Amino acid sequence: MKNALFLALSLTSLTTFVQAQTAKPVPPATPQYRPAYHFTPAAHWMNDPNGMVYHKGTYHLFFQHYPEGMEWGPMHWGHATSPDMVSWKEQPIALFPDSLGMIFSGSAVIDANNTAGFGKDAMVAIFTHHDQVAEKKGTNKHQNQSLAYSLDEGKTWKKYAQNPVLKNPGIPDFRDPKVSWHEASKKWVMTLATKDRITFFASPNLKDWTKLSEFGEKLGAHGGVWECPDLFPLTLNGKTHWVLLVSINPGGPNGGSATQYFVGQFDGKTFTPQTTTQKWIDWGKDDYAGVTFAGTGARKIFLGWMSNWEYANQAPTSPWRSAMTAPRDLALKQVGSEIYLTSTPTPEVAKLAQPAQTLKNLTVKSELGLSDKVKMTSPQFQLKLSTKQLQDFAVVLSNAGGEELVIGYDKKANQYFIDRTKAGLSSFSDKFSGRHPGPRLATGPAADLTLLFDATSVELFADGGLTTMTEIFFPKQPFTQLKLRSATGITVDALTYAKLGNTLK
Numbered sequence: 001m002k003n004a005l006f007l008a009l010s011l012t013s014l015t016t017f018v019q020a021q022t023a024k025p026v027p028p029a030t031p032q033y034r035p036a037y038h039f040t041p042a043a044h045w046m047n048d049p050n051g052m053v054y055h056k057g058t059y060h061l062f063f064q065h066y067p068e069g070m071e072w073g074p075m076h077w078g079h080a081t082s083p084d085m086v087s088w089k090e091q092p093i094a095l096f097p098d099s100l101g102m103i104f105s106g107s108a109v110i111d112a113n114n115t116a117g118f119g120k121d122a123m124v125a126i127f128t129h130h131d132q133v134a135e136k137k138g139t140n141k142h143q144n145q146s147l148a149y150s151l152d153e154g155k156t157w158k159k160y161a162q163n164p165v166l167k168n169p170g171i172p173d174f175r176d177p178k179v180s181w182h183e184a185s186k187k188w189v190m191t192l193a194t195k196d197r198i199t200f201f202a203s204p205n206l207k208d209w210t211k212l213s214e215f216g217e218k219l220g221a222h223g224g225v226w227e228c229p230d231l232f233p234l235t236l237n238g239k240t241h242w243v244l245l246v247s248i249n250p251g252g253p254n255g256g257s258a259t260q261y262f263v264g265q266f267d268g269k270t271f272t273p274q275t276t277t278q279k280w281i282d283w284g285k286d287d288y289a290g291v292t293f294a295g296t297g298a299r300k301i302f303l304g305w306m307s308n309w310e311y312a313n314q315a316p317t318s319p320w321r322s323a324m325t326a327p328r329d330l331a332l333k334q335v336g337s338e339i340y341l342t343s344t345p346t347p348e349v350a351k352l353a354q355p356a357q358t359l360k361n362l363t364v365k366s367e368l369g370l371s372d373k374v375k376m377t378s379p380q381f382q383l384k385l386s387t388k389q390l391q392d393f394a395v396v397l398s399n400a401g402g403e404e405l406v407i408g409y410d411k412k413a414n415q416y417f418i419d420r421t422k423a424g425l426s427s428f429s430d431k432f433s434g435r436h437p438g439p440r441l442a443t444g445p446a447a448d449l450t451l452l453f454d455a456t457s458v459e460l461f462a463d464g465g466l467t468t469m470t471e472i473f474f475p476k477q478p479f480t481q482l483k484l485r486s487a488t489g490i491t492v493d494a495l496t497y498a499k500l501g502n503t504l505k
Contacts, residue, residue, distance in 0.1 A: 024069065024070070024071070026070065026318060026319050027070075027316070027318040027319075028318060029318050029319060030316065030317050030318050032379075032455070032478070033316070033317045033455055033456045033474060034317075034320075034455060034504065035323045035454040035455050035456065035457065035504075036379075036380045036454055036455065036500075036502040036503055036504040037086040037087070037326065037349070037352055037380065037454055037500060037501075037502070037503045037504075038306065038323040038324055038325065038326060038454050038457065039061060039063075039080055039082075039088040039323060039324045040320050040322070040323045040324075041063075041065060041078055041080075041090060041320050042090055042319075042320065043067075043070075043319040043320050044065065044066055044067050044068065044069060044070055044319070044320060044321070045065065045066040045069060045070055045071055045072055045073060045320075045321050045322070046063050046064065046065050046078065046305075046320070046321065046322050046323075047063070047064040047072065047289065047305050047307070047312065047322065048063065048064045048105045048176075048228055048288075048289035048305050049061060049062070049063050049289065049290065049291060049303050049304065049305060049324055050062040050063055050064060050077055050105050050106055050107070050108075050125075050127070051077065051094075051106060051107055051108035051125050051127070052107070052108070052291060052292070052293040052294065052303060053107075053108040053109065053110060053123065053293060053294040053295050054293050054294070054295035054296050055110050055123065055153060055154075055295055056153065057083060058081050058082070058083060058153070059081065059082045059083070059084075059085050059293065060079070060080075060081055060108065060123075060154050061079070061080045061081070061082070061088070061303070061324070062077045062078065062079050062094055062095075062108065062125070063077070063078045063079075063080070063324075064076075064077070064078075064104070064105060065077065065078030065093065067093060070318065070319065070320070070321050071313045071321070072312075072313060074097050074102050075097070075102040075103050075104055075130070076093050076094075076095060076096055076097065076102075076103055077093065077094040077095035077103050077125070077127070078090070078093055078094070079091040079092065079093065079094040079154065081154070084348040084351075085301070085303070085327040085346060085348050085349075086326070086327070086348050086349055086351075086352060086503050087503035088503075091154070091155075094125070094148075094150075094154065094157050095125065095127065095148055095157060095159075098159065100129040100131060100144070100146065100163060100164065101129040101130045101131035101132060101133075101134075101142070102129070102130040102131075102132065103127055103128075103129070103130075104127060104128035104129070104130045104143065104175055104176070105127065105128060105175065105176040105227075105228055105289070106125060106126050106127030106128055106145075106176060106177050106178075107125070107126055107127075107177060107178045107179050107180075107291070107294065108123055108124065108125045108126070108294060109123075109124055109126070109179055109180065109181070109188075109206075109294050109295075110122075110123055110124075110294070110295055111123075111124050111149075111206065115188070115204060115205045115206060116147070116149070116205050116206040116207060117205070118149040118151070119149075119151050122149045122150065122151055123149065123150040123151075123153060123154050124147060124148070124149045124150075124206055125147065125148045125149070125150075125157070126145060126146075126147055126177045126179045126190070126206065127145070127146055127147075127148070127177070128143050128144070128145060128146075128174075128175035128176060128177065129143070129144050129145070129146045129163065129164055130142060130143050130175070131143075131144075139170075140168070140170045140171060140172045141167070141168040141169075141170055142168070142172075143168055143171075143172075143173065143174040143175045144163075144164035144166065144167050144168050144174070145164055145165055145166035145175075145177050145190070145192070145209075146159065146160065146163035146164045146165060147159070147160040147163060147165055147206060147207070148160065160207070162207070165206070165207050165208070165209065166190070166192075166201065166209045171194050171195050172195060173193065173194065173195040173225050173226075173227075174192070174193075174194055174195070175192070175193055175227070176192065176193045176227055176228045176229060177190045177191070177192050178190070178191045178192075178228075178229055178230045178231065178291060179191075179206070180231065180232065180294060182202075182268055184268055185202065185268035185269075186204075187202045187203060187204055187268075188202065188203045188204070188205075188206055189201070189202055189212075189231070189268070190202070190203070190209060191229045191230065191231040191244070192229070193225075193226045193227050193228065193229050193246070194214070194226075195225060195226065196216070196217060196222055196225070196226060197214050197215060197216040197217045197226065198214065198215045198216050198226065198229050198244065198246060198271070199211065199212075199213075199214050199215075200212040200213050200214075200215070200231075200269070200270075200271065202268075202269075212268075212269045212270070213269055213270045213271070215244070215270075215271045216246065216262075219262070219273065219276055220246065220248075220260050220262065220278065221248050221251045221252075221260050221278060222248075222251065223248060223250050223251020223252075224248050224249045224250040224251040224257075225248070225249060226246050226247070226248055227246075227247045227248065227249060227289065228245075228246075228247040228259075228288075228289040228290075228291060229244065229245060229246050229247075229291075230243075230244070230245040230291040230292055231243070231244050231245075231266060231271070232292055232300055233266075234300060234330065234331060234332050234341075235298070235332075236331075236332040236333070236334065236339060237334075241263050241264070241265070241274070241332060241339060242263070242264055242265055242266040242271065243261055243262070243263055243300075243330070243332075243341060244261060244262045244263075244264070244266075244271055244273075245259055245260075245261050245281065245290070245291065245292075246259070246260050246261070246262070247259045247260075247288055247289045247290070248260060249288070249309050250309070250310070252280075252285070252288075252308075253280055253283055253438070254283065254284065254285050254434075254436040254437070255285065255308075255310060255431060256285065256308040256309055256310035256311075256431065257288040257289075257308050257309045257310070258280055258282065258283075258287070258288060259280065259281045259282060259287065259288060259289070259290055259304065260278065260279060260280055260281070261279050261280070261281050261341055262274075262279070263275075263279075263332070263339045263340075263341070274339060275337075275338060277338055279340065279341070280438075281302070281341060281343065281468065282304070282343070282468045282469060282470050283416075283436070283437070283438025283439070283467065283468065283469050284418060284436060284438065284460070284468075284469035284470040284471045285308050285310075285436055285470075285471050285472075286306050286307055286308055286457070286470045286471050286472045287304040287305075287306065287325055287468075287470040288304060288305045288307065288308060288309070289304060289305045290302050290303055290304025290305065290325065291303070292330065299329065300329070300330040301327050301328065301329060301330070301346060302325075302327070302328045302329075302330050302343060303324050303325055303327055303328070304324065304325040304470070305322060305324060305325075306322060306323045306324055306325050306457060306470060306472060307321075307322045307323075307472065308431075310429060310431035310432075311428060311429035311431055311432050314428040314429050315428065315472070315474075316425050316428055316474050317456075317474075323457065325459065325470055326345055326346075326349050326452055326454075326459055327345070327346045327348060327349065328343040328344060328345060328346060328465075328468075329343070329344050329345075329346050329347075330342065330343060331344070331465070333464065333466060335441055335442065335443060335466070336443070340441055340466055342464055342465035342466055343461060343465045343468040344450075344461055344464070344465040345450065345452060345459070345461065349452065349500075352380075352500040352501040352503070353382055353498040353499075353500055353501075354498060354499045354500070354501060355498070356496050356497065356498040357373075357374060357496070357497045357498070358494055358495070358496045358497075359373060359374070359492075359494070359495045359496075359497075360493065360494050360495075361491065361492075361493060362484065362491065362492040362495060363489075363491050364393065364484045364485070364486040364489060364490050364491070364492065365486070365489050366485070366486070366487070367483055367484070367485050368483060368484045368485075369481075369482075369483045370482045370483055370484065370495075371480070371481045371482055371483070374482050374497045376397075376479065376480050376481070376482055376497075377480075377499070378499045378500070378502075379453065379454065379455040379478055379479075380453065380454050380455065380499065380500040380501070380502055381453050381497060381498060381499050381500055382450065382451065382452055382453070382496075382497070382498045382500055383395065383449075383450075383451040383453070383495065383496070383497055384448070384449065384450050384451075384494070384495070384496040385448070385449045385451075385492055385494070385495050385496075386446070386447070386448045386449070386492070386493050386494050387446065387447055387490060387491060387492050387493055388445065388446050388491075388493055389445050389446070389490070389491065390409060390411070390445055390446070390447040390490075391409075391411055391486060391488050391489065391490040392408070392409065392410060392411045392412075392486055392487050392488045392490070393408050393409055393484060393485065393486040393490045393492075394406050394407065394408030394409075394484070394485040394486070395407045395408060395451065395482070395483075395484060396482070396483045396484070396485055397453075397479035397481070397482060398479060398481045398483070399475055399476075399477045399478060399479050399480055399481065400477065400480070401475075401476055401477055402422070403422055403423055403424050403475045403476065403477075403479075404422050404423065404479075405418075405419070405420055405423040405458065405473055405475075405479065406418075406419040406435075406485075407419070407451060407458060407460060408485070409440065409447070410437070411488070413437065414439060414440050415437040415438060415439055415440060416437065416438050416439075416440060416460060416462050416467050416469060417435055417436060417437045417438070418435070418436050418458065418460065418469055418471045419434070419435035419436075420432075420433065420434070420435075420436075420471055420473045421433050421434060421435060423473040423474075423475060424473050424474040424475035424476055425474040425475075425476065426474075436469070436471065438460075438467050438468075438469045439467065440462065440463065440466075440467055441463065441466040441467055442462075442463035442464075442466050442467075447462065447463055448462070448463060448464065449461070449462050450462075452500075453500075454500070456472050456473055456474055456475075457470065457471070457472045457473070458470070458471055458473070482497075
């Protein structure tokens with residue numbers, strides 16, 4: 001009787017929320033803003049990537065999804081699959097809210113050794129149950145970790161009967177489990193966001209968890225709650241280092257949400273950072289909650305949510321809201337005494353490039369128009385620039401309506417930047433418009449820049465991915481004009497333009 005009443009209360013709460021959401025009219029459709037090679041749901045709300053796993057030639061992306069409205073609502077796990085991370089097929093919803101609550105963020109693993117007893121090679125999702133009823137009671141125990149499993153490669157799911165498997169000790173933010181197999185200790189390790197720090201747990205079977213240690217109470221950025229962590233090894237010059245990703249909202253370098261990271265060592269119990277230098281995986285406004293795919297071996301592939309909590313609910317797209325970033329290969333690079341994480345577009349993205357056009361030895365004095373040489377006929381394209389002597393410069397995309405997106409480098413400040421002040425619609429939020437910088441971490445005079453465009457987004461990868469920036473924008477008409485600017489003058493050794501194939505189906 002008690003469980004039945006609890007379920008009724010939970011469902012009543014969800015129904016009230018759904019009715020409030022669905023009462024809102026759907027804005028006019030904006031097909032011109034639909035990305036082609038970045039994943040978007042066909043309709044309705046999406047945020048954090050969840051349960052990313054590669055299995056039998058297929059990349060599985062689960063995601064925070066509200067299938068009844070275009071703003072955040074009772075969370076489900078949506079599901080999409082892809083052979084290459086650029087052509088996606090949306091699948092039926094994987095996990096629905098239940099009597100234990102909404103289905104918040106988490107991860108998925110392939111249990112090759114059947115440690116959990118669900119079956120060999122079971123796909124096991126480890127996620128946070130968020131109980132709205134308990135939250136309203138103020139117990140601080142409304143977020144708990146639970147399991148679900150699939151024996152048909154993610155097509156159908158069954159929740160574990162003994163959920164939750166890790167109960168909340170009384171921490172208001174106790175969520176987003178990222179689980180991976182730690183070979184040295186022969187155990188599963190859970191990296192969990194616990195309010196203002198990360199807590200590590202271990203388990204032999206995904207069901208019984210023991211606390212290992214905590215990290216970060218007095219390290220890193222603390223402008224907001226810690227979320228969506230990830231822990232994984234990468235090798236640099238023959239030595240293994242461990243990388244810990246931690247998303248934070250608010251408190252990002254350009255306002256709102258962003259993802260910081262730490263490089264150090266993990267001994268199966270404790271994470272020890274190498275330095276306390278503040279590092280961000282992406283300095284732009286629109287890369288959040290990103291984590292890596294499981295099942296890819298030594299290759300670590302990152303995917304983030306391409307929005308910011310400052311305005312995500314108001315972004316002017318319809319009938320869907322938000323997209324994921326392009327997939328990125330992660331690696332380590334040392335600059336001076338610091339080890340940094342680099343992000344570069346995966347080869348799967350590069351394969352979308354159609355025959356390229358390269359312009360060499362471009363001398364820019366004040367302004368150089370390129371529209372007569374580069375015909376921008378598609379909103380999906382890639383620009384690559386290189387110079388032996390980096391100076392002030394900007395790449396300017398514009399349209400007949402006078403809107404422009406400006407991307408460049410400020411030598412005095414030693415910063416790359418993206419300026420979307422005049423790049424289109426911005427009245428939906430006073431936090432959207434602006435010029436947003438990211439530091440140049442490379443030290444040599446030569447520089448390279450890769451820019452990926454897809455309808456309403458640009459992703460900047462500078463100096464081999466040492467500086468990465470992601471931003472969205474909403475022009476009233478497509479950008480068709482290209483120019484270079486430089487107040488001090490610069491020689492661009494090569495500029496390569498390539499249209500990117502459209503994978504949208």
